[in-house]
Amino acid sequence: MTSDTTVAQLVWTEDGVTRQAQWRSEAGNPAPRRVTIADDRTTADAAYRLACEGVGLLWRGDFQNARQLLQAMARRIERKPRKPRKPADAALDAFNLHRQAQAQRARTLGMLLIPLEPDYTIALRRAPDAREACLEAYGAADAPSIVSLRELQGLIGAHEWRKKGVEIRVLDGARIHPHYGVFSPVRGEYLELVARAPLPANSLAFDIGTGTGVLAAVLAKRGVKRVVATDSDARALACARENIVRLGYAAQIEVVQADLFPAGRAPLVVCNPPWLPARPSSPVERAIYDPDSQMLRGFLAGLAAHLEPGGEGWLILSDFAEHLGLRAREALVAMIEAGGLEVLRRDDIKPLHPKATDATDPLYRARSAEVTSLWRLVARKTAQ
Template sequence: MTTDPTVPTLHWTDGALELSARWRAESGVAPPRRVVLADDRMTADAAYRQASEGVALLWQGDFQNARQLLQAMARRIDRKRRKPPASPLDAFNAHRQAQAQRARTLGMLLIPLDADYSIPLRRAPEVKQACSEVYGEPGAPAGESSVVSLRELLGLIGAHEWRKKGVEIGALGDRIHPHYGVFSPVRGEYVDLVARAPLPSRSLAFDIGTGTGVLAAVLAKRGVERVVATDADPRALACARENVARLGFTERVQVCEADLFPPGRAPLVVCNPPWLPARPSSPIERAVYDPDSGMLRGFLNGLAAHLEPGGEGWLILSDFAEHLGLRSREALHTMIDMAGLKVVGRDDIRPVHPKAADPSDPLYRARSLETTSLWRLGAK
């Protein structure tokens, strides 16, 4: 039981006993108010019904049976027929609403964790390392336990495996190892754009919002003598530093905490902001959604003051938002113009990820038209 009032706590009853444990949710959701105990006797229909009604199921049975139950609940959600949306924007809004509801429902199946992150259930996997990478090393008071949704726990396990395996980056001839909660460079087209664009200088570059550090590493690989890579997220900073060190670029790439720009000017400033101007529903979505284009506007408005004379700012941006009706091309050009910038050139590339060619994807109409661009910008 936790006694710290600042720590989110889950409460439930077991017979006459009033019990509680630390609540873990990287998505930021509050602990469920209604909790019942569940085990291998619970049917998928009963679990789905209770979860849909906001009742959390604290699992006491076999861990692998819980995984199968979660899959069965997901099938019941996914087979619901939905009315085809009238426009790409309607499709986007309906998709986000459906995904949020799906996450809420599936998040109601909960798994207990002991203080050392072991799972006190039959046939449970070893998850101590995966949990330590996200929650920190076990340092809770003796006897403190916690509870996490099975959906989040499986996400932690998957992220741990990605971190170990890494993502092959052709431009590096090596792998980038993403951390949990840091955008993974699985869509390689934007990396390819940076790898092939003509460099205005090899002396210095800023990489704004570096994430895994992949673009900073690509610039160093291309011969840029010094790269300053910034990010405001602690996980991204740790991830970038680890990747830079493993790739052997520590002497040439400096990773530092900053809200967008580091001090000074550079002949090349690169930024790959979140592509969709919408509000994230959880901290993990901040790499995808940029409310009111806040990071995009911040980069554009500050770029001229951080460019050396004749320097270039490289903005890597998909037009997916345009095809969804979230932001027009005219609005983007207006932002560029109002920031005192001009377009020096542009290089386009079409995405090759599976969803771009999947007609069953709810956003296929927009995805099939998507182009990713590297906008070369200069000060007026």
Template sequence: MPSAPAPAAAPDHLQWNEGGAELHARWQSENGAPPPRRVVVADDTLTADAAWRLACEGTAILWRGDFNNARQLLQAMGRRAQRKPGKAKGGAAKPITEVFHLHRQAQAQRARSLGMLLIPVEDDYRIPLRRAPDLGVACTEAYGPARGPFVVSLRELLGLVGAHEWRKKGVRVPALDGDIHPHYGVFSPVRGEYVDLVAQAPLPATTLAFDIGTGTGVLAALLARRGVERVVATDQDARALACAADNLGRLGLTGRVELLQADLYPPGRAPLVVCNPPWLPGKPSAAVEYAIYDPDSRMLRGFLDGLAAHLEPGGEGWLILSDLAEHLGLRSRETLLALFDAAGLKVLDRLDIRPRHGRAQDADDPLHAARAAELTSLWRLAPR
């Protein structure tokens, strides 16, 4: 049965009752979710149906049983989250924008519910559960040096493991003829078509380029490989800059690319400025979604509004952007062109490419129609 809400605790601490005592621990959530107010302690006797019911009611489950059983329980809860209600007969198809928002709401609710299965972690990143693996390296890569015991959702913890494996294995980037190793919280270049566009576009100069919002550093590395003598790559996220530094070092390009922590532009002007902003206007619901969702198109607008002032005479700005937002009814082509015009920019050319990712061919995806029509474009822009 769900317990009563715990007494008020520090905003970053989880509090619960166990064995008649009030306990608390630091709460860890990369998505900034607040600590659950209701917590029950459970072990291997808890059924998946009971766990899913508690989670949907907003009650967190602090796990004291076997770690592998917790992982199996999370998988069983995930299967319950995927159950679809029966379709209404004779109803008209919903507009794609409404379908998108309903899809986002369902994703957020699923993430909240699955995030209710909690795991204790000790000071040295040891997990005090039977058959728990050693996740010290994965935790250190994501969180940094240990700062004391904490409680975290199993879902987040497994995300750290997945990120560690991606970082170790790397992502092959054919246009770069090399691998990119994404770090935790930094968006992986698994959709390689936008990289291909940057590989194909004619360079206006090879002396200097700015890469705005570098992320893993993949585009900065590609520009250097294409012969640009010096690249200044910016990002406001320290994790992204550390990831880019790692990748540039692996590729032997450290001396060609300067990394700078900045919100958008570095000082000065360049003959080429490249930016691959988040493609969808909207509010991220997770840290990694900042690479997908751009609240109020802030980064897009900031890049466009500052571009003319940061281009050398005769220079170009390359905007890499999917038109998925247009097919979802989130931003029209007319709105995008108006942003160009308001920033005093003209379009020199546009290179297009079709996406190759699996969801573009997945007819069961609720957003299939929009994904199937999607184009990714490299807009070559210049001051009017």
């Protein structure tokens, strides 16, 4: 196996000397072509204007002042007038405008840059100790690097979530600790569906795309004797293994690397794929966005071949994409039928997250109508 060992570099001139450092961007954004030095004297208006022009602002002042500057830049973005929405395809139009605005906001705010020492120390006044957070996300380093303050704040926040964990009610309040880049199970309604659906058998289950390992843990707690949990992402595999050991289910759950299915068949195969058929703008968004429903299609196309006779496939899926106009219900039903499957039952639950009741959210109409479902699928007699 080969890998690209090319490391992107940020190059700038400071005090008349040309300098460079490794450029870090989890979103895969290119390094700014132009860089200027910014410090405590830099005004928010000047910083915002330069950032909009694509100029990187390499910070040399007080770290907490950089945080305040970033907030001031964000307020200037929020003051910009929004484009009027078209009456036709209002939900889809709102979604596209929302993503465009998010992307533009991320690009602009991503121009405020923080230097990191080879050990990830931040050599700025009043800077936090971000070494552990950076090590968890980036791995070991041996050279100076530059990262956007916005990304650095995300790393630090993810590190705190990893330490604190997310309380899972259906695991009797036990906590799942998400790693950076692995989708956090903060939306508990889909876990409720898995916790209460009748098990077709308790001998074996496959958990496809396990992420943090939370669904595998729920199945193990319900008494499934053996669970094989798969994922293709290295961060997710490490995260799931760590959570499963912490919860005491290592004897019941095996975590394996696979694109989708492990070898063999099981009486129960569970999958919670990304819910929105759109292109992610960063690796972190891959748990939310699934271009052209690739994972969903792959799961439904291969499910019948991995079910034991009489077994069930549990597809956990929100209809948010349908309310946005990204995927029709008829298209989902057609995928199910094309996979040689039929619906035994569908259990629904309304989301409980705050945005579902926030009328100021640009996607409120779709969010307020959203339903999360557990589709209990079985192979048609001729498909087994």
